[in-house]
Amino acid sequence: MTVLVTGGAGYIGSHMVLELLDAGEKVVVLDNLSTGFRWAIPEGVPLVVGDFGDRDLVTSVIADHAVDAIIHFAAKIVVPESVSDPLGYYENNTSKARSLIAAAVDAKVQHFIFSSTAAVYGNPQANPVTEDEPLSPVSPYGRSKLMAEWMLEDVSKAHDLRHVVLRYFNVAGADPNGRTGQSTANATHLIKVAVQTALGFRSGMEVFGTDYPTPDGSCLRDYIQVSDLARAHMDALRYLRAGGDSLTCNCGYARGYSVLDVIDVVKRVSGVDFPVKISGRRPGDPAAIVAGNDRARGKLNWQPRHDDLDGIVRQALDWERRLHNRRGEEAP
Numbered sequence: 001m002t003v004l005v006t007g008g009a010g011y012i013g014s015h016m017v018l019e020l021l022d023a024g025e026k027v028v029v030l031d032n033l034s035t036g037f038r039w040a041i042p043e044g045v046p047l048v049v050g051d052f053g054d055r056d057l058v059t060s061v062i063a064d065h066a067v068d069a070i071i072h073f074a075a076k077i078v079v080p081e082s083v084s085d086p087l088g089y090y091e092n093n094t095s096k097a098r099s100l101i102a103a104a105v106d107a108k109v110q111h112f113i114f115s116s117t118a119a120v121y122g123n124p125q126a127n128p129v130t131e132d133e134p135l136s137p138v139s140p141y142g143r144s145k146l147m148a149e150w151m152l153e154d155v156s157k158a159h160d161l162r163h164v165v166l167r168y169f170n171v172a173g174a175d176p177n178g179r180t181g182q183s184t185a186n187a188t189h190l191i192k193v194a195v196q197t198a199l200g201f202r203s204g205m206e207v208f209g210t211d212y213p214t215p216d217g218s219c220l221r222d223y224i225q226v227s228d229l230a231r232a233h234m235d236a237l238r239y240l241r242a243g244g245d246s247l248t249c250n251c252g253y254a255r256g257y258s259v260l261d262v263i264d265v266v267k268r269v270s271g272v273d274f275p276v277k278i279s280g281r282r283p284g285d286p287a288a289i290v291a292g293n294d295r296a297r298g299k300l301n302w303q304p305r306h307d308d309l310d311g312i313v314r315q316a317l318d319w320e321r322r323l324h325n326r327r328g329e330e331a332p
Contacts, residue, residue: 002026002065003237006052006100007074008045009036011187012115012171012226014180016071017045019230028065030058031074035184042179053096058103069111069240070104071233072097075145078188079119079284082141093144094151101151105159111240112152112163113233118222118250118289120146120167128222128254128292131167139284149248156246164236164244164300169222169252169291171229173312174319181226181319191223194263195316198270201324205274207259209281212288218259220288222252225306225315235300247299252291253307262309269313 003020007013008029013036020027021042028046041047046065050057052074061067075093076082082089104112119142120135137143152163172191174181182192196202210217232251239247257265267273296302306312 001068002028004028004030004061004065004067004070006030006070006072007036009033009038009040009047010073011182011184012229013073014040015175015226015230016073016233017042018175018179019227019234021045023234028061028067030061037183040180040183051096053092053099055099055103058100059107062103062107062109067107067109069113069237070100070109071113071237072100073115075115077141079139079141080282082139082144083283086140089140089144090147093141094147097148098151101155101161105155105161108160110160110162111237112161113236113240114148114152114163114165116145116149116165116167117142118167118169118252118291120149121286121289123286124289127256127288127290129250129289130292131248131250131295138286141284153246162240162244163246164240165248166232166236167248167250168229169224169250169289171226172223173225173227173306173315175227176306176315178318178322181316181323183323190221190259190262191266191313191316192320194266195270195313195320197274198266198272199317199320199324201320203275204277206277206279207263208279208285210260210278211281214258214288216258216260219285220256220258220290222254222256222290223262223309223312224252224291225304225312228304228306231305232296232300232302235302239300244299247295249296249300250291250293251296252293253304254291254293255307256288256290257309265309266313269310270317
């Protein structure tokens with residue numbers, strides 16, 4: 001049997017493909033390459049270039065490759081963009097997810113792992129936040145993902161499709177073996193932006209808001225290393241295959257760092273003191289959100305291996321250098 005990875009040519013998806021291959025699984029990738037890269041897919045892994053919202057295409061991929069599980073990463077993920085383009089986010093993250101889930105039901109796929117987000121919590125009442133916290137997203141991005149969660153919950157009650165929803169906190173770092181990393185040129189992830197600035201690939205960076213109710217006034221976040229996140233998906237797949245019931249889990253380290261903390265770490269690890277501009281708040285940004293991860297540890301037996309911000313920053317620096325050299329080699 002085969003695992004279908006949507007968005008498998010992208011940042012987190014490409015790490016998932018590596019994790020599956022390392023575990024001896026057969027994999028097929030579906031990606032429209034809007035933010036992913038052909039070269040991120042290991043040799044021998046089939047790549048179908050297309051849209052996960054194309055129900056006929058998904059149905060044929062499931063049949064052609066004997067797919068028994070779907071791990072769904074493909075999505076729009078930029079919070080400020082979702083505020084300016086809500087319909088685009090509801091189309092891509094919600095409407096197309098409905099088509100993908102319908103194709104899975106029609107083909108009798110039994111296992112579905114969904115890439116969700118801490119943005120479904122909005123501004124939580126307490127941190128670390130547990131999965132039982134009231135859900136109150138403050139951005140169209142968060143709402144679009146929550147709607148997909150609701151669809152999976154309802155579908156799993158009506159059909160033989162068990163699922164695990166993984167709510168990511170802030171994903172960072174790169175494959176420790178240097179095989180893949182965050183490669184999108186204009187990515188908005190804080191650590192990537194800070195690393196690019198340290199390496200001189202950006203002239204500077206902005207901090208959006210220093211008047212939040214946090215220790216230093218900047219937003220507080222939980223940063224999870226990307227290979228640890230991919231391993232959580234692998235643990236979720238094993239859980240479902242062992243007969244586990246549908247489940248929702250947070251994915252984070254239960255530790256928060258402020259934006260200014262992260263910038264200080266990047267400066268220290270890189271040895272570069274780069275310019276930082278202080279700007280106003282962005283719409284849709286909660287003040288602080290940190291993951292409670294007891295459920296993932298207990299139900300999925302997930303054990304983080306890379307819970308070290310200095311190490312995560314070193315991985316990001318190493319990958320950014322590799323990526324810069326790769327682009328230089330590919331330039332005409």
